[in-house]
Amino acid sequence: MIDIVTLLPDWLRSADILAMIAGGATLAVILMMWNAFLVKDALPGRIKNLEKRRTHLKTTLANETKQRSKLIVRENIMHQVVKKLQLMRGERARIMAAKLAKGGWRSKDALVAYLFAKISVPLVSGILALLYLLGTNPWKWSIPVCLLASVGVGFVGYMLPDILVKNKVAKRYALIRKSLPDALDLLVICTEAGLNLDSGLDRVCREIANSAPELADELGLTSIEIGFLPDRKQALANLANRVDIQAMTTLVNTLVQTEKYGTPLAVALRVLAAEMREERLMKAEEKAARLPAIMTVPMIIFILPALFIVLIGPAVLKALDAFSKGG
Template sequence: MAPTPPPPSSMLFGMTASDVATVLAAMATVAAIFAIYLASTVRDPMAKRVKALNERREQLKAGITASTTKRRAKLVHQRESTDRMRSLLQGMKVLQDDQLKTAQEKLAQAGIRSKDLAIAIIFGRLALPIVFGGGAAFLLYVVGIKPDWSDFKRFMVFAGALLISYKAPDIYLHNLITKRATAIRRGMPDALDLLVICAEAGLTVDAAFGRVARELGRAYPELGDEFQLTAIELSFLTERRMAFENLAKRVKLDALRGVVTTMIQTEKYGTPLASALRVLSAEFRHERMMKAEEKAARLPAIMTVPLILFILPTLFVVILGPAACSISEKL
């Protein structure tokens, strides 16, 4: 005899209670395995950098080096492209010096040293809305890909395409700046401790910055690059104050601005550098501990949503499912 199918009252979306419990248990198991994998796997921030250096070393050993002519041709081609963009923007009278300076500062804060790319950022704000907005208008109003949409919904989609395409370069730069500032913030206490040691050892400020850049370059590449550039500027700029101010402009970080202010006051008034840096280092470590405690205090509120969405329904199905099936069969 064929097996008797379960009564319709015990079915949920074409599945029985045991099938639903099995699916939810499988999803919970996969989520738990993925969480354990993320917790046990710690990514090395220097792994990619070390791999690139090893590949470059192998290329140099094999004699495969990029020729100077090709690099020069690439730079010339990039300069010609930016010159064409500049001439087009100037012809349309949309290129302003303040706007160009702001874009260059954002590129420096994102770790991009080329100032010519500021022209590409401004040109992207002009070209991307035309491309994506025009494409959205063509698809919505000419091709009519969604004939069931109302006029208001089509207009909102068109306006959203224009706004997102206009803000896309700024959003991309903002993400780069935020990631770079976060990476630099992590290494600030260690950098200040090394600066204190170098100052107590009798090194000059530019030599101390260079030493810290070499020591922390592998653990914190972004901070090492900024300190190395500051050490170079300290060695050839006429005013040392300009080098510290350039460091504050290149990094969008309030903590680093406090360090720069301390260094400028030390250079101006001759106050002890080691004691001031030691106080700043203690403050930064305390701030980092406070942020860790704040994240730990936010964890119960964050876990409420996964608990309600994934854990409680599974418990309800497992505990109440058999009882509901037996009650429905008797009734």
């Protein structure tokens, strides 16, 4: 029988080396047994966490369903009131829907909410004002004056939805005007890379979705209309109607002319972006030049009286003291 130890090299025949090898093998066997029998299985914990997550999602979904049902009931009430009064018909409703679209509200529910507010806000505000004036009457007004004041409050409530929509449209146009040159630069890069107009608009919308969501919304809608309308000029005309500012009108005219005459789109957009940046710089310089004229009235009202008091006040007080002592 062949002895295995005699076959090993001389440096492996020592007892210490053999003991180290045996200890390493024993440690490996112990680790294998530990992993096999003593390590806890993580599956029950994962199942418990999934069950908690499922319960939380069910609770959240139930709360959202309740809130949504309440909102649907409110919307149904508004729809019924507007439908019975036949406010959705007529040219004024169509004009108001276009105006709401300029502010970013394009759904039919937005028009219903606006028409309902035009009815309910003046009535509620006028009635509350009349009850307050007749109940407390803090200024001791007569009944006709209270009625007239409540009518005035109702008129303010009637004009309030229009004022809110107008402010929303103005703020939206200002944001679009501010971000339009940067979007044109991105569109120039896309067209130079070989993309057509609708693909370039899609790419620009994805890039500016976080920094300029208003402009991304309008350009994305234009890209969709270019895809399904038979004439892309109509889609560009719709963009100019929705965003009724000079910069957007110029952009639409430029795009129509490049398509009509076959001029390079990238060159035209680059020139247009440079012109818009120069226009924005000129407006900033104009505001800076108007600043001294605007500050004149506040300086006269608030700063000069205080300055006169500080400069002339001590002399006036000394003169009064001298006159009082002399008398």
